[in-house]
Amino acid sequence: MLRVEHVTRRFGGLVAVNDVSLTVAPGRITGLIGPNGAGKTTLFAVIAGFVAPSAGRVLLDDIDVTAEPPHRRAVRGIARTFQVVQPFAGLTVRENIAVGAHLRHRARAEALCRAEAIAAEVGLSAALDEPAAGLTVAGRKRLELARALATEPRLLLLDEVLAGLNPSEIRDMIPVVRGLRDRGITILMVEHVMQAVMALSEHIYVLAEGRLIAEGAPETVARDARVIEAYLGHGAAARLDRARAGHG
Amino acid sequence: MSRVAAYLPIAAVVALAAVVPLVVTSNTVINFLVFTLIVAVAAQGWNLLGGYGGQYSFGHAAFFGTGAYVTALLQTQAGWNPWATVLLGILAGAAVGAVIGFLSFRSGLRGSYFALITLAFAEVFRILANAAGITGGAAGVLIRLDVRPENFQFASRGTFFWVGLAVVAIGLVLTRAIERSRFGAHLVAVRENEDAARALGVDPLRVKLLAITLSAGLTAASGGLYAQYFLFLDAGIAYGAWISVEALVAPIIGGIGTVFGPLVGAVVLQGLGHLTGHLAGEIPGISLVVFGALLILAVAFAPDGATGMAGRLWRRWRRPATPTTTPTATGGERC
Known part of the structure; x- marks a missing residue:
C-alpha cells in the first residue's frame, strides 16, 4: 500500500x-x-x-x-496524528472531528453526525460539546485519533x-x-x-x-542484537547474553 | 440547529431595526445611524477574514477605498449608473482583496506580518490616490447632487437607512451561511491550527484566498455606500487608516468571529463616540481615545466581546443557583 x-x-x-x-x-x-x-x-x-x-x-x-x-x-x-497534539483549541470536540469529516461530506449536518459516530468509536461521546482545550492528555490523544479517522x-x-x-x-x-x-x-x-x-x-x-x-x-526484532544496542548502548547485547547465561 | 432557528435572530433584528426610521424623525439621529450601518458593513467584511479566519488585517481601507472610488469615479468620469458602479466597486474591491491575499498568503505571511503588509498596501493606495489625476488628487471627488432613487440618491435619509440596513442584512446572512458551511468549518480550522487543518485535507491557501475575497467585497460595499451617502471622497477618507481601525475595533468590541459582533460593536463604538463628543465638547480625536479605551477593556475583561459578555450575563441571570453552566442543547441534528 x-x-x-x-x-x-x-x-x-x-x-x-x-x-x-x-x-x-x-x-x-x-x-x-x-x-x-x-x-x-x-x-x-x-x-x-x-x-x-x-x-x-x-x-x-x-x-x-x-x-x-x-x-x-x-x-x-492518508491521515496522520501529531505527536504533539494539535487540537483546534477554540472549538468543541464535535466541531474538531467534523473538520475531518468534511473531507468526505460537504453538508454540515452530515459532518456533525459523522463526528458524533466517530466520537463514540474512540470513547469521546461524553465530551462532544466540551471545548477541546479542556480535554485531558488522554482525551486529546483520542481527539487526534478521532479527527484522523473522520477523514475516512x-x-x-x-x-x-x-x-x-x-x-x-x-x-x-x-x-x-x-x-x-x-x-x-x-x-x-x-x-x-x-x-x-x-x-x-x-x-x-x-x-x-x-x-x-x-x-x-x-519477536525477531526484540532479540536483534543491533536493536538492543541501539536502545541500551554499546555492548548491552553481549552483557544481556552473559546475564542470561549466568542465570541459566 | 435547524435552518429556521439559525436565521430567525437575523430576521428579528433586521425587522426591529427597519422600524427605526418610522419612529425617529431627527435627522441627526438617522444620520448617525446610517453612518453606523456603513461602519458595520465594513466591520462585517473584516470579521469574515479576521474573526473567522484569524487573519488580522490592518488595511481594510484598501478595500473600502477601492469600492468607494470605483463607485464614484465611474459615475463622474464615465457617467455610469451608480447602482451599477456600486456593484462594480464591490467586484473591484474583491479583486484587490484576492491580489493582496495571493501575494501575502502565498509567501506565508501570518500574524503581525500579515497585518503590516495590509497596512502598507492601504497606505500605498492612499498616497497614490492623493497624487493621481483621475481621483481628483487632494481636492477629492464630488458626486453631482441628483436626488432620484434610480440614481442611488434619496430625498429622505430614512430611505438610505433601509438601503444600508439591507446591505447589513446581506452581511449577516452571508456570515451565518458561511458559519454553517464546509468552507466555514475549514476557515475556522485554519484559524485555530493550520498544520492540523492541512492534515485533515484543508488547503489553507485556497481557504484564506476565498475568505479575503469575500471579506474585501463586503468592505468595498461599505465604501460604495459611503460614496453614495456623502457624495464626496478624498484619499484620506477612502484609504485612510480611520476605516481600517473602525473595521477591526468594532468586531473585537462586539464579539469577534460571531454573526452579530460587528453590528453590535459598530453601534457601541459609534454611540459612545458620539456621547463623549457631546460631553467632552469637540476635542479633536476624542472618539479615538474612546476606541482605544474600549479596546483595552474588551481585550482585558471580555475577549469574546459585548455579545459574549451579554450571553454570559444572561446565563448567570437565568440560573443564579447553578454555578456550572452545563450545555443543555446538544447542538446537533439527530443523525
Whole structure:
C-alpha cells in the first residue's frame, strides 16, 4: 500500500533520515520504533507531506505522491496524528472531528453526525460539546485519533498516540487501534511504549540515527542484537547474553 | 440547529431595526445611524477574514477605498449608473482583496506580518490616490447632487437607512451561511491550527484566498455606500487608516468571529463616540481615545466581546443557583 524508497532528509548538516526504504502492507499494523532522535517523526512528516525529502520517493498504491502537499494526500486517504497534539483549541470536540469529516461530506449536518459516530468509536461521546482545550492528555490523544479517522483514511499514521498515557489508559486504547485494523484500515505507528507496539504490530521497522537497522516480526526484532544496542548502548547485547547465561 | 432557528435572530433584528426610521424623525439621529450601518458593513467584511479566519488585517481601507472610488469615479468620469458602479466597486474591491491575499498568503505571511503588509498596501493606495489625476488628487471627488432613487440618491435619509440596513442584512446572512458551511468549518480550522487543518485535507491557501475575497467585497460595499451617502471622497477618507481601525475595533468590541459582533460593536463604538463628543465638547480625536479605551477593556475583561459578555450575563441571570453552566442543547441534528 505504502512504499517509501530511499528517503533521505537533511536539516543543514544533520541527516535526520538516511536512505530509508520500507513498505507497509495493506490491512496490517506496521510499527516504527527507535530511540529518541532516530528520525521517526521526520519520516512520518515526509510520508504525510509536511516535510519534503532531500532525496527519495513516497508511493501510495504505486502512485508517486512525493510532490503532493498534505491536503492532497489526505484526499488520497492518508491521515496522520501529531505527536504533539494539535487540537483546534477554540472549538468543541464535535466541531474538531467534523473538520475531518468534511473531507468526505460537504453538508454540515452530515459532518456533525459523522463526528458524533466517530466520537463514540474512540470513547469521546461524553465530551462532544466540551471545548477541546479542556480535554485531558488522554482525551486529546483520542481527539487526534478521532479527527484522523473522520477523514475516512485507508492509511493511518499514528505518531505516538500512547505516549503520555497511564497504563490503564494504554490498556483502553489498544483495542481501539486493533478495532481500526479489523475494519480494514492500514496502520503505520510510531510508538515508544514498547509493550504496546509489540502487542499490536505485525511487522516492525527499527530506526536508529536516521538509518533502518532492523525489521521483521516483533519477536525477531526484540532479540536483534543491533536493536538492543541501539536502545541500551554499546555492548548491552553481549552483557544481556552473559546475564542470561549466568542465570541459566 | 435547524435552518429556521439559525436565521430567525437575523430576521428579528433586521425587522426591529427597519422600524427605526418610522419612529425617529431627527435627522441627526438617522444620520448617525446610517453612518453606523456603513461602519458595520465594513466591520462585517473584516470579521469574515479576521474573526473567522484569524487573519488580522490592518488595511481594510484598501478595500473600502477601492469600492468607494470605483463607485464614484465611474459615475463622474464615465457617467455610469451608480447602482451599477456600486456593484462594480464591490467586484473591484474583491479583486484587490484576492491580489493582496495571493501575494501575502502565498509567501506565508501570518500574524503581525500579515497585518503590516495590509497596512502598507492601504497606505500605498492612499498616497497614490492623493497624487493621481483621475481621483481628483487632494481636492477629492464630488458626486453631482441628483436626488432620484434610480440614481442611488434619496430625498429622505430614512430611505438610505433601509438601503444600508439591507446591505447589513446581506452581511449577516452571508456570515451565518458561511458559519454553517464546509468552507466555514475549514476557515475556522485554519484559524485555530493550520498544520492540523492541512492534515485533515484543508488547503489553507485556497481557504484564506476565498475568505479575503469575500471579506474585501463586503468592505468595498461599505465604501460604495459611503460614496453614495456623502457624495464626496478624498484619499484620506477612502484609504485612510480611520476605516481600517473602525473595521477591526468594532468586531473585537462586539464579539469577534460571531454573526452579530460587528453590528453590535459598530453601534457601541459609534454611540459612545458620539456621547463623549457631546460631553467632552469637540476635542479633536476624542472618539479615538474612546476606541482605544474600549479596546483595552474588551481585550482585558471580555475577549469574546459585548455579545459574549451579554450571553454570559444572561446565563448567570437565568440560573443564579447553578454555578456550572452545563450545555443543555446538544447542538446537533439527530443523525
